[in-house]
Amino acid sequence: MNITNKLEVLFMTLIGLLVFGCTIEDGKDLNGPETVSISEGVSRPELPQVVSGILADMRDRLNTQEDVISVVGRDYWRHQSSDPRWTGDLMTGVLDDNAFYLTTPYAARYAVVKECNLLLEGLENTTTDFSDTEKAAIRGFANTIKAHQLLTVLNMLYQNGIRTDVADPDNLGSFEGYDSALTTIIGLLNSAATDLAAGGDVSPNTMGVSYLEFNRAITARAAAYQGNYSLVLSALDESFMDFAGDMYLGAYHRFSAAGSDELNQLFFALNSTGANARIAHPDFVNSAEAGDSRLDKAVLRTDGPLNIAGLTPGTHDVYIYESSTDPVAIIRNEELILLYAEANMVDNPGEAEMAINVVRDAAGLDPVLPGTVDEDRLLYERRYSLFAEGHRWIDLRRFNKLDELVLDRAGDNRVTQFPIPQNEGQ
Template identity: 40%
Template sequence: MKQPLITYIAQHKLRFLQYLLLAGFTAMLAACQKGEIPNLNTPQVDAITRNPTKEELNNLVTGAESGMRFTLNTYYDAVGIVGREIYRFAGSEPRFTSELLGGGSSTLDNNTFYITNPWAARYRVVRQCNILLQAAANSSFITDAQRKAYLGFAKTIMAYQLLLNLNMTDANGIRISVQDFEKPGPIVARNIALDSIAQMLEDGKADFTGSAVLFPLSSGFTGFNDAAGLLRFNRALAARVAVYRQQWAQALAALNESFFDLNGSLTTGVYHTFGTGSGDQLNPCFFAQNVTGEVRVAHPSYAADITPGDDRIQKATLRTAAASQNGLSSNRDVWIYTSNTAPIPIIRNEELILIYAEAKIQTNAFPDAVVALNRIRTAHNVAPYAGAVTQAALIDEMLRQRRYSLFYEGHRWIDLRRYNRLNTLPLDRPGDDVWQAFPIPQNENQ
């Protein structure tokens, strides 16, 4: 008989397996969701990968999509606080206003929730996608075209999940090779990780080409739930990775194969969705306006720096009374997700337009860049750009538009780090710090 899960964890210190089991245990406490693997012990994995039916493969897809939503609030809060987009006030959790902001002599902890929880959750999805890859390869119940779709989906989602972890740890690296969860591969440097993530997306692209999608996806994939749509989603993520790698021509090529539309809706894209049904999850980033106790508020600089008349001020609505904690204060709520079932974007057209602008700036195609930047400005009630048409000035403008268009979507800290501008972020109290990267979780170094 297998040991109880908690006993197993107490008696074994396999680094990567521990995170997977802990994440799975926590997720099961929160909700028993269709498709999630209840136990990752080898016999059960062998059973599901030996010759799975279409239904079993579809459950793996559903579980992977569902798992992507877990601890998103921890990820967005952590990178948003470090990037001085938001404050998170919680009476029971002082680390939001101490360690994440470098208050006093505090530093980032490698064994606490703001890194261990999102790290584990993302790798849990990677684990499920690796199982899906093996299962799809071995199934005799699907056609080759259907097999290609499962493989493309798994590789695309794995790349996205690994990228989120790399966004946190940056120069400290991540693990890429994790097929054997008892003996995972080494932690690799950022550039190697980005190259590997880019290759996963290329491999996913090849799989989606000529594939036939059999599996169901949530409404967050509406318009992208067939082979052509998933390919466009894959290419959108590839464009994001390309600008992270400073591969500007590759970014433009990926955009041409994505759902990028300079004149299209800014909200078109792929989303995490939430619901109130049994076994579903609520949006973890939602707080009602003017609440007290557990509060998420905009950094004061968001409103102070915004152009008068810019409608993106609606993302940070005025409170009836300012919220304060530990020497920090803000009078504006974060109001991106306006209900507990509001979707959270994975990637959307507004970001793609800004990626296009960035790539055009970096390749000295300034008129095209200005057109794209003006598409964003005028959509938000801001007059067309009238500044200098130089690379330096246009980079400033592009980063400014990304700041307001992608507020609390997990980009500002990464953007300023990419351009070596973390020193431009405000320090709100004497002794505060702006961190370059989160540490690798402690158990990964044992």
């Protein structure tokens, strides 16, 4: 069995998280023959397959994850006739701690964390003559991906906290609160950056930017959540941020129709029916500035509005991805420029205006008036620049503006955070 297949078996084993929480019980042995060659010593020929497996598994349940965050953030409505919870639980705020919209992305992200931990364990135990530089590159890669996955889970559970120490399934760390977990994640990213600076990229890298640039970009995002704007700026200096560059420059998940690879499940054809559709929230369409080309991410339905679940008939489809093999951004230049604006907004407003105007120019808009860059301006630009990429709910929450989310029907409510999964035993 090759290493890619071993990681697939590992992932299926870790789907036990859906039933058993983070503990692996009832005969599920993560030290069994499926994973022993990884954890007991990764070899040079195995390494690129392990790295490829980790990158591939980062995509698992990505569609569910993005849909969940976008629905609670009122970026769009998700219609699926076979499952009314998209327009029920997630919009009424009555959340089930054992429902797919929580447990599947939760388990998928921790599966990748486990794979990273196995790689780190295998590096410690290897008899292969990796140089110190190579070891640093491997450690830096594994810890960067692990930190990113943990940050994704933390964004969902927020003040409920997460487990950051899950290396030993028989001795799991306790839940860390939001602030503590965020500090742990940033510490992991900073440590990984030191390794990547010394070791460079491990192969393969299909993201589109170096692993160090990706690390510093994610660090800037996490530091903004923490309100640590000096770290935001220093991390951006080492990232791929480019004021003269394309807004879509960045790190991406890749998809293809080849072999056993995965398709982009965030793609739906235009005029999709209620069986499976993503409908741009009317407020996104109606609140845009005239001439804002970012509104092109919502396309008018030529087959007519979709009327489901007592919601105002939806007139526009979400149309960010035009095929099932389009890549999905993990983090890109446009977000980094907006993080630069945010970090400078109070202490260096001229720089903030410059950055905002770079983004607005790319969107076909006039510059802002001098002295007008504030939280509302920042949140407008982030809303339209990062539409349906999983940011608005997090942004409004961290700026204490969740009450700005539109309530579409009587009985709807705003979600602040997701519960700890039922089988975590908390």
